[in-house]
Amino acid sequence: MNIVLSDDIIKKFIPSRKINSRKGDNGVVLVIGGSYIYHGAPVLASLAAIKAGADLVYTAVPKIIVDPIRSYSPNLIVIPLMDPKLTRGTVNKLLGSIPTSIDAVTLGMGSKIEDKISLQILISKLLDRGIRLSLDAGSLIADILPLLHDNNVVVTPHSGEFKRLFGLIPPLQLTDRISIVEKLANQNSIVILLKGSIDIISDGTNTYINQKQTPSMTVGGTGDILSGLVATMLAKNKNPLEAASVAVFINGKAGELAQNKYGCHIIATDLIDMLPHAMKQYDVIY
Numbered sequence: 001m002n003i004v005l006s007d008d009i010i011k012k013f014i015p016s017r018k019i020n021s022r023k024g025d026n027g028v029v030l031v032i033g034g035s036y037i038y039h040g041a042p043v044l045a046s047l048a049a050i051k052a053g054a055d056l057v058y059t060a061v062p063k064i065i066v067d068p069i070r071s072y073s074p075n076l077i078v079i080p081l082m083d084p085k086l087t088r089g090t091v092n093k094l095l096g097s098i099p100t101s102i103d104a105v106t107l108g109m110g111s112k113i114e115d116k117i118s119l120q121i122l123i124s125k126l127l128d129r130g131i132r133l134s135l136d137a138g139s140l141i142a143d144i145l146p147l148l149h150d151n152n153v154v155v156t157p158h159s160g161e162f163k164r165l166f167g168l169i170p171p172l173q174l175t176d177r178i179s180i181v182e183k184l185a186n187q188n189s190i191v192i193l194l195k196g197s198i199d200i201i202s203d204g205t206n207t208y209i210n211q212k213q214t215p216s217m218t219v220g221g222t223g224d225i226l227s228g229l230v231a232t233m234l235a236k237n238k239n240p241l242e243a244a245s246v247a248v249f250i251n252g253k254a255g256e257l258a259q260n261k262y263g264c265h266i267i268a269t270d271l272i273d274m275l276p277h278a279m280k281q282y283d284v285i286y
Helices: 007-013 040-051 063-072 088-097 116-128 142-148 159-166 174-188 222-236 240-262 268-282
Strands: 002-004 028-032 056-062 077-081 104-107 132-135 153-155 191-194 198-202 207-211
Touching: 007 240, 007 268, 028 040, 028 222, 040 056, 040 063, 040 222, 040 268, 056 063, 063 077, 077 088, 088 116, 104 116, 104 222, 116 132, 116 142, 132 222, 132 240, 142 159, 153 240, 174 191, 174 198, 174 207, 191 240, 198 240, 207 240, 222 240, 222 268, 240 268
Parallel strands: 002 207, 028 056, 028 104, 056 077, 104 132, 132 153, 153 191
Antiparallel strands: 191 198, 198 207
16 A cells, blocks of 8 residues: 655654653664765765654764864764774774664665675674665675565665665666565665656655655755664664664755745755755654
């Protein structure tokens, strides 16, 4: 069944916040990404995760870009990765240093992967710890699919990444596009969030459609923000379909607010500034 996302649906998918909650109760997120060229991607994902309501966000990036990222915002807790690309040594060291309290990880934005096995090890070990995953960009390769079955995993490809991950280009016609997303989500026991002018989110059984009119969101970085939102929602809501649906809906709302203010001249950080305005109507404290 295909359902168009709406305010009423999103309100049901966002958990309430306890009035006596303590640091960590509302989600601990780890962002892993970045490279010498794409230093901004993990920053955008991390700031989005914070603005979306995660209590703690750790940002693991190559040490070559640690200093500029630390200087960008005091809100970022930065973990240096010893190599500029994701290697087995980097993965093993990272796994030994990250907090045990992490609820969700988003991985891949701006990343360079040294070899496929290093990525497979990282994903496998994170899943073994019961951590929920949001996978994007550089992490979306076909070799990871066997690891993802029946785990709390969301993949967030655009059409090109979809082809790299699944071996085919999604059709342009919406009904055919929905059908292929549902089929592959079911076959691989994952949630697929196919990004586009109309977003499609499916676990193979239930499917949500996110309609938006924001051509300004073609600007670079909006997908990184979405990855941070998915991770925060996964940290709060253990249902990956619901978490992904909230994330893509809120991302679109923030884009709409930014477009209303700036027209077709937005940058990705404009969306981050708009996230609290897009989300506050869904806040419930008890």
